[in-house]
Amino acid sequence: MKFTIQRDVFVQNIQHVSKAISSRASMPILSGLKMVAFDEGVTLTGSDSDISIEAYIPAEDGDNQIVDIERPGSIVLQAKYFADIIKKLPETTVEVSVNDQNVTKISSGSSEFNLNGLDPDEFPRLPEVEQGNAFQLKTDLLKALIKQTAFAVSTAETRPILTGIHWGLEEGKLMCTATDSHRLAMREAALEDSPADMEFSNVVIPGKSLSELSKILDDTEDTISVTVTDNQCLFKTKNILFFSRLLDGNYPATKNMIPTSSKTEVQVQAKKLLAAIERALLLSRDGKNNVVNLKSIGESTLEITSVTPEVGKVTEEVACDSFNGEELRISFNGKNIIDALRVIESDDVTIQFTGAMSPFIMRPADRDYMLHLFSPVRTY
Structure with a gap:
């Protein structure tokens, strides 16, 4: 694998993906960041047991050449070292190349680093989510929904279900609710483009996951696609896939309170x-x-x-x-x-x-x- 990329774009996307990488990963491979280069661009992936994030960096954005792919390939690098290195490189472009022993050379101007990589085939696959049954909402609205509810989730693990935000969709209205049993925050939003027959009533997304998602998203009126399955929720933007595990269990009947x-x-x-x-x-x-x-x-x-x-x-x-x-x-x-x-x-x-x-x-x-x-x- 070998490619040259604009450093500022690289840094931004590495920071996005790093939000899903834990320093206390259950598997050594999950403390790494997976990087795949192909003809159309580069994808970066990070994951832990709760969140998986994939960022796509296209080779071209309009007339702007962002990535020049010389040789496709893939590698997993230790995230904590890789992120700091890219952030502090001296020039506006970075060259990344990987040899047959998974040693990765990172060079920019007069700086050169060699990092020992891991086998990308050992990196877990992203969750499989059927994307046919999705609804859309504006990015700035989603950020508002998170901001106005996430603060009220419980931080105590004694009742894990309360560490999440309950989402319910009925008759085109999304209701988001969070409570720690001492306070409750409830926010409703009308969805313009949700399928008429789409409803769900007991989807609980970890508050931590939604807070991390909000940090990645820009305050825009761009549309984000949301797909909910039995155990996963996928948020899809133009260049980001954000997967979150759903919490198991029944959320309290808050309307009765x-x-x-x-x-x-x-x-x-x-x-x-x-x-x-x-x-x-x-x-x-x-x-x-x-x-x-x-x-x-x-x-x-x-x-x-x-x-x-x-x-x-x-x-x-x-x-x-x-x-x-x-x-x-x-x-x-x-x-x-x-x-x-x-x-x-x-x-x-x-x-x-x-x-x-x-x-x-x-x-x-x-x-x-x-x-x-x-x-x-x-x-x-």
Whole structure:
């Protein structure tokens, strides 16, 4: 194998693929990056037990020559060394050549590296996914769906199913839900081009997989194709194949958790509420005590307080845009509210309370496709 390639394009795609490569791989070959050169370009592949990513670098992009293939072939190289080498090479182009003993020479300008390669035939095949039954969505919408739900997944392995984001598709609407049992984030999106008869109800994609996918995708209105099977999900862009294993098990029936009525409804400016809660937590930076107390003062003001016994107390008042219902007094994990307010992307939020020890809802005041649910904290 021998080819010359533009270094900046090479670096970008190596970084994409490296997101699927673990330094603690179960098999030595999986700590490597597979590279295949053929007449049309170069593919790079990385994989672990959960994620597989293949990036395709075409030989030409319009009038721009990206790769010059002199001799097709394939090799697997240790990813952690290979990525650092390519990133630090001095010139704008890189030449890669492999001899019969799988020794790979990487040269750029006056720099030359020789890396011992691994047999590419030992590298596991990518998952086989039947791509006939797919739906499409805009890349920027997918990134928004991930951003507005992934933060709420559980980080505890005691309930593995909660480390994923639940996807359900029904009547052309995709519903994404994440919960760690203390909070819930729900985001709905209408799909323009999904097959009329395509539905699924218990697809759970690891939150880590979707977060890594989001890092690779650009904020564009380009279309991404999504294919779901019994145990895999494939995200396909023009030059990227991203496979994720699905989580086994049944996701909780989250719709049953959402209150259908409220005793108190408050509308408040999101930025003001966010800033006030951030200030309330300044005295609990060790993270052991994120409890914020909230109570109503009349029908125009909310009082926010936080107490850290060994440090002190903070009190702040926030004006309401509107207040309807009973007097309010509740305590909650302030960090959870902050996480939600940072992704809501609305000037005003509506919060619905059903009692001091009952879950409460927060949603954008001007749209109905997003919802956050929080469990209160008992402070006595």
